[in-house]
């Protein structure tokens with residue numbers, strides 16, 4: 258994929274400092290981190306296939322050639338690490354907006370950062386923060402299924418754009434999501450999560466639902482009240498409201 262094939266508006270183009278494409282890498286996350294982060298703007302690393310793709314919680318991310326978008330965006334943030342908690346939520350909002358632009362009406366975000374369509378996973382986001390030179394470099398990976406093989410070995414319900422009736426090439430898909438994402442990262446760095454809250458509520462698939470929270474092996478039921486300003490999940494339990502943070506809990510919608 259060549260950079261000149263991307264169709265980006267000026268706001269995204271101005272944020273794009275580096276664009277790299279490779280036919281196959283281990284993981285775009287690891288490939289990206291073998292290079293210095295740009296002083297300003299974002300570096301975008303795209304691969305057609307990954308042989309060691311990584312998901313959250315140490316899971317493998319199945320990455321067959323040409324079947325999905327495998328992307329890592331590297332960007333420095335002036336905000337202290339403690340304020341970057343909701344970054345992955347803002348990324349989810351930006352990707353969902355981009356997907357709507359190419360006709361995927363029914364996309365939603367499942368906290369903290371899964372892209373879902375009608376109860377099936379379409380994509381996932383993996384944000385890794387690295388302290389660098391007194392600031393923070395965010396290594397933001399995402400995978401979006403486009404035209405996966407029928408026999409993909411994925412251990413949960415999944416879908417892709419073709420199965421959802423959206424037919425587009427990889428360049429169109431990448432352009433659509435970067436057009437939203439690159440300016441969104443700049444907005445987040447300046448203003449935090451507040452400008453994304455309304456859209457988060459629009460895409461939030463858990464809001465108002467009864468969920469099962471698994472925390473340290475114990476299960477608790479509760480109703481999702483939304484997200485906190487630091488990106489936590491607000492859940493009303495019988496004992497009162499609690500804020501859960503990603504990495505600490507897993508969340509399932511109760512049947």
Ligand code: BTN
Nearest residue numbers: 284310311312313328381398400
């Ligand atoms: C998840 O839902 O578990 C997050 C999945 C993130 C996958 C993407 S694909 C591009 C980038 N490179 C990786 O190895 N992982 C992320």
